[in-house]
Amino acid sequence: MRTEFDPDRLPLAILELFRIKQGEMVSALMHLGARLELWDALSGCEPCTSDELAEAAGLRERWVREWLHGMVAAGVVQHDDGRFALTPEARVALTDRGHWAYMPGVYGPPLTHREIERTAEAFRTGVGMTWDEHGDHACHMQCAMSAARQESFLVPEVLAAFDGATDRLQAGGARIVDVGCGSGVAARLLASSFPAAEVVGIDPSERALAAARARAQEADLDNLTLEQGTFDDLDRFGPADLLVTLDVLHDLPRPQQAVAAAARSLAPDGWWLVADIKGRGDLESNLKIPLLPYMYAMSVFYCMSSGLSEPDGEGLGTLGLHPARLEEMVRNEGFTRFTPHEVEQDPTNWYYEIRR
Numbered sequence: 001m002r003t004e005f006d007p008d009r010l011p012l013a014i015l016e017l018f019r020i021k022q023g024e025m026v027s028a029l030m031h032l033g034a035r036l037e038l039w040d041a042l043s044g045c046e047p048c049t050s051d052e053l054a055e056a057a058g059l060r061e062r063w064v065r066e067w068l069h070g071m072v073a074a075g076v077v078q079h080d081d082g083r084f085a086l087t088p089e090a091r092v093a094l095t096d097r098g099h100w101a102y103m104p105g106v107y108g109p110p111l112t113h114r115e116i117e118r119t120a121e122a123f124r125t126g127v128g129m130t131w132d133e134h135g136d137h138a139c140h141m142q143c144a145m146s147a148a149r150q151e152s153f154l155v156p157e158v159l160a161a162f163d164g165a166t167d168r169l170q171a172g173g174a175r176i177v178d179v180g181c182g183s184g185v186a187a188r189l190l191a192s193s194f195p196a197a198e199v200v201g202i203d204p205s206e207r208a209l210a211a212a213r214a215r216a217q218e219a220d221l222d223n224l225t226l227e228q229g230t231f232d233d234l235d236r237f238g239p240a241d242l243l244v245t246l247d248v249l250h251d252l253p254r255p256q257q258a259v260a261a262a263a264r265s266l267a268p269d270g271w272w273l274v275a276d277i278k279g280r281g282d283l284e285s286n287l288k289i290p291l292l293p294y295m296y297a298m299s300v301f302y303c304m305s306s307g308l309s310e311p312d313g314e315g316l317g318t319l320g321l322h323p324a325r326l327e328e329m330v331r332n333e334g335f336t337r338f339t340p341h342e343v344e345q346d347p348t349n350w351y352y353e354i355r356r
């Protein structure tokens with residue numbers, strides 16, 4: 001570690017520190033782009049002037065022009081001779097709803113003053129926030145972050161790689177339980193992909209369930225039900241031929257208890273599909289992960305906070321459930337088969353196939 005102050009390094013260090021603040025502010029501009037439907041409007045009229053975009057979006061030109069200039073500065077929008085267009089890659093990521101890379105929901109809304117205050121208090125008391133305590137926006141953000149990847153990968157790539165699972169789910173009478181279903185993206189997807197199966201989504205958060213119910217109603221599925229509950233209630237919903245747990249285990253105050261509950265509720269020849277973050281176990285190895293500062297920030301405000309939302313919670317955090325740790329946890333509860341699957345385009349998650 002360096003200890004001596006080097007004045008020559010100061011200007012660059014200050015720039016780097018400002019870049020951190022820049023990320024927060026530009027992220028809020030990106031959020032406005034999604035909320036005001038400027039991305040869709042731009043992709044519909046590009047290359048266009050700020051007047052044309054303002055007209056297409058039904059907004060005031062002076063505000064749209066400043067936003068556009070900010071987007072050019074951020075490298076998201078290109079400009080030439082007074083006309084603006086998304087870069088081709090940003091067009092896919094910000095406007096193509098069917099693509100795995102679709103990501104406008106990642107941008108917000110930003111954390112509220114209340115969440116910052118509550119998190120500062122948690123540093124003193126030790127007790128963090130459940131996902132539900134953040135408010136409505138958190139379950140929408142969570143779902144927006146994972147929806148495109150779940151819709152693109154879960155059935156054709158992940159379940160297709162599970163030995164015999166899709167045949168079992170297509171045959172009549174199979175039961176699928178999505179525990180910690182959040183706003184119900186995967187539960188809806190599974191119910192529509194396997195119409196002969198009965199799908200139950202359970203989550204403790206009424207806010208998340210309200211979003212899940214709205215999503216299910218839109219799809220008009222008669223094989224999907226959504227119920228309030230936690231891992232502790234799994235016995236009521238099993239035995240499951242396919243148990244699904246997507247980005248939940250690292251958030252739980254008592255993850256080992258959850259693994260034990262999963263072991264009890266899985267049918268003897270069933271599959272447990274767990275998706276969790278590609279953490280590597282310690283800071284040194286984690287430093288090789290792209291977007292690591294973002295992940296630790298998510299951990300402090302959401303994942304570790306949730307894992308510490310009960311006194312003496314385990315608090316694994318966003319990166320805390322690496323493959324070796326999960327393998328040990330599931331073998332402790334009598335599972336004998338543990339296979340991590342990787343989806344090439346998914347930088348974030350491992351998908352685990354876990355069986356007795």
Ligand SMILES: C[S@@+](CC[C@H](N)C(=O)[O-])C[C@H]1O[C@@H](n2cnc3c(N)ncnc32)[C@H](O)[C@@H]1O
Pocket residue numbers: 131132142143146179180181182183185202203204205208229230231232245246247248251252
């Ligand atoms: C990060 S979100 C993931 C939601 C969803 N599976 C997805 O991929 O979008 C974690 C979810 O776990 C839920 N949860 C928290 N404690 C739980 C528990 N003890 N049992 C089951 N779910 C729980 C939260 O309410 C939240 O909806």
